Amino acid sequence: MSRVALLLAAALALTPGPVAAQAPALRLRSGGAEAVVELSTTRGFSALPVSRFGAAGWSVERTPLGAVLTGPRGARLELRDGTPFLRWGASVAQLVHAPYFEGYELFVPLQLATDLLPGRLPRDYAFEAETMVLTWKGAPRAPTRDSSTRRVVVIDPGHGGEDPGTISRSGIREKNVALGVARAMAAELRKSDGFDVVMIRDGDNFVPLWDRGARATTAKGERYGIFVSIHANSAAVRGSPARGFETYFLSEARTEHERRVAAIENAPLGVEATPGGSTGDLDFILRELKNLDQQHWSSLLAEMVQQEVGRVHPGPDRGVKQAPLAVITNAIMPAVLVEIGYLSHPEEAKLIGEPAFQEEAGKALARAAMRFFQRYPPRSGGTAGEGR
Secondary structure (H helix, E strand, O other), X not given: OOOOEOOOOOOOOEOOOOOOOOOOEEEEEEOXXXXXXXXXXXXXXXXXXXXXXXXXXOEEEEEOOEEEEEOHHHOEEEEEOOOOEEEEOOEEEEOOOOOEEEOOEEEEEOHHHHHHHHHHOOOOEEEEOOOOEEEEOOOOOOOOOOOOOOEEEEEEEOOEOOEOOOEOOOOOEHHHHHHHHHHHHHHHHOOOOOEEEEEOOOOOOXXXXXXXXXXXXHHHOOOOEEEEEEEXXXXXXXXXXXXXXXXXXXXXXXXXXXXXXXXXHOHHHOOOOEOOEOOOHHHHHHHHHHHHOHHHHHHHHHHHHHHHHOOOOOOOEEEEEEEOOHXXXXXXXXXXXXXXXXXXXXXXXXXXXXXXXXXXXXXHHHHHHHHHOOOOOHHHOOOOOOOO
16 A cells, blocks of 8 residues: 655645744744644644654555654654554654544644654754754755545445346346446545545446455555445336435344345355355454444434435435445445445436436435545544434
8 A cells, every 4th residue: 555645845834934822833944944732632632643653754645543653764654542552664763642533633742753753853953942943954955745635435336247237127227227326426526525435336347246345355455444335126026116326334134125135135155144144254244343333323324325326316315334345344334335225116217217317316426425424433523313
């Protein structure tokens, strides 16, 4: 996974004058320029955002548990929320206080900049205590895009290639509906600079079912992300009046309908959802997801998907459901599968086959993703369930 440098110089105003006495701050000097880094004292000690180290020659990679900094002469620091111990290369150092998260930002004690950097890298840094100036002796680099708060949305248009999925009586193929909705969702998300969008497929090609979640996990890397798999439903009995939309998250199937949908979607693998739940590897993955608290977040994402799709779909709203769906089992992140409608219902098939509806449905899914990231990750503020 690539590391992206986070540079302060492009984001902070250069301040030639003295720092205001009432605001604790560190003055960062490099290449003749000087920037003021305001310090936080909310925990009773001076701390600065880890992203600000970008202006001092460090590439900052955010992780779910903290951050990894790569700097001059190959120095590599691993910081973790809640522990004062940090790994510096092959050795371990101790900070006077533990780093902590506030929203998306990790704050570290001022000691890291004023003591450890000049102490361990004296050829690169010097600190003047009286003036609170940290001087980086290296050359500033060109600013790059700040990716510390970017979010990854992995979109999976169901089926594809030789696997058409469900086919309506009029010949509308599930794989085409899914791709149309997925492309509209991706286009809407790409209007915002805060999201990286990954398409599992962006054409009529076949992707093995079990590979989809694995590809999503690889694409997400250490960033926060979600996985949305898009499908269209079909009733078990020909001529059934069943119609509407529903969204699944990974868990044991509770009803016959949930087991039937799981069996249909898992058919390429030959995986069945038995009355007692799932079997084999699915059981193991379900237990692991419960331990990782992904199930709760997937359930919340499913609720938001239902709410947003309900704004553009005539319904009925069939609600949030759960099942051992293979496509989302190895997507190690909040993950859902949305059934956008029934191709087995003639009128609904006509609706969901229309490009205009697919565009509106895709925009609805994009809105759900944006809303979800207002609550996720857990440290981003707010309470799960607010704003529904």
